[in-house]
Amino acid sequence: MSESSQTLDNHTVKATTIPGGKAAQSHSLQIQHIPTMREFAFTPLIRIFHWTRFLSILILIATGFYIAWPFLMSPKSTDVLVQGWLRFGHLICGFLFSGITIVRCYLFLFSKDNSERRSLKDALRKDRWIAQIKAYIFLGKPDEKAGLYGPMQLVTYAVFYTCSLVMVFTGLALYAHVYHQGLGGLIYEPSTWLVKAVGGLANLRNLHHYFTWVFIVFLFLHVYLAIWTGLRFKKAAVDAIISGYDYHTEEHLSVAAALSEQLSKKQEQTDSQNANTPKTKTPKIDTSNTDTQK
Numbered sequence: 001m002s003e004s005s006q007t008l009d010n011h012t013v014k015a016t017t018i019p020g021g022k023a024a025q026s027h028s029l030q031i032q033h034i035p036t037m038r039e040f041a042f043t044p045l046i047r048i049f050h051w052t053r054f055l056s057i058l059i060l061i062a063t064g065f066y067i068a069w070p071f072l073m074s075p076k077s078t079d080v081l082v083q084g085w086l087r088f089g090h091l092i093c094g095f096l097f098s099g100i101t102i103v104r105c106y107l108f109l110f111s112k113d114n115s116e117r118r119s120l121k122d123a124l125r126k127d128r129w130i131a132q133i134k135a136y137i138f139l140g141k142p143d144e145k146a147g148l149y150g151p152m153q154l155v156t157y158a159v160f161y162t163c164s165l166v167m168v169f170t171g172l173a174l175y176a177h178v179y180h181q182g183l184g185g186l187i188y189e190p191s192t193w194l195v196k197a198v199g200g201l202a203n204l205r206n207l208h209h210y211f212t213w214v215f216i217v218f219l220f221l222h223v224y225l226a227i228w229t230g231l232r233f234k235k236a237a238v239d240a241i242i243s244g245y246d247y248h249t250e251e252h253l254s255v256a257a258a259l260s261e262q263l264s265k266k267q268e269q270t271d272s273q274n275a276n277t278p279k280t281k282t283p284k285i286d287t288s289n290t291d292t293q294k
């Protein structure tokens, strides 16, 4: 039996023996210290909403396609339980999805924390668009953002939310035309307006069906870009939406420090120009929570 030994020598890992009695090889792997700045990005509520919505979209796509094509039932069968349970699942997730979509729209517009709204500042600036596109095509470095999302990300999310609202309204109108009691009865009258606007119930159903593809494309794009961004920019990686914290590397730390210095200088200039004005606090980058990651 071959033996293998591993020594952990102050960040250096060495593998010294090779199984099977072959000629011994050794290699060392240097583990670097990467100083990082930890920044709180997503509250627990936002993270719970994110993962609940992710799960509900997956179930909505699967059950929705089954509603459209109930392939498990033979044409002559009277057993409608499969369809019934899957419809039930679709509706539970549909209402969950509707609730989260509406609350998230509200939070974007009115929440106390304006980190999402601040992204609008970047989206309205041409130089920020150019900087982001250049970074994406490997022609530039990632730029510091005013808010949580870059301009392209914000536009993608705006399209996603618009499509989500289309699904919510068409879904609720379909629900009201299938279930006439309770909530269905309550929203029946207003939903007839939407049915007329799209030219009938069949068109409404088609609309609801076609928009499903937007979510399928979005899911792939979103997961791919989340992983890619983490690898390319060494920040805003997938773990941020799990732990809530975003880690910035040393490079970002120095960009942030430079920005902080610029702001301090500006503040000093303003203060000296207007000596009578009471001094305001200079925004400083808090590096006290600078962690050392292995």
Ligand code: HEM
Pocket (backbone or CB within 6 Å): 057, 060, 061, 063, 064, 065, 067, 068, 090, 091, 093, 094, 095, 097, 098, 167, 168, 170, 171, 172, 174, 175, 178, 205, 206, 208, 209, 211, 212, 215
């Ligand atoms: C991302 C979200 C959603 C996706 C991907 C989705 C997908 C689908 C699909 C593919 C169908 C089949 C349409 C067809 O017959 O061709 C369907 C049907 C249906 N959806 Fe959704 N849906 C979503 C959200 C909702 C919401 C929010 C509701 C309302 C609460 C809803 C309620 C319904 C109802 C009632 C039907 C059945 C319509 C009928 O009986 O013909 N859906 N959905």
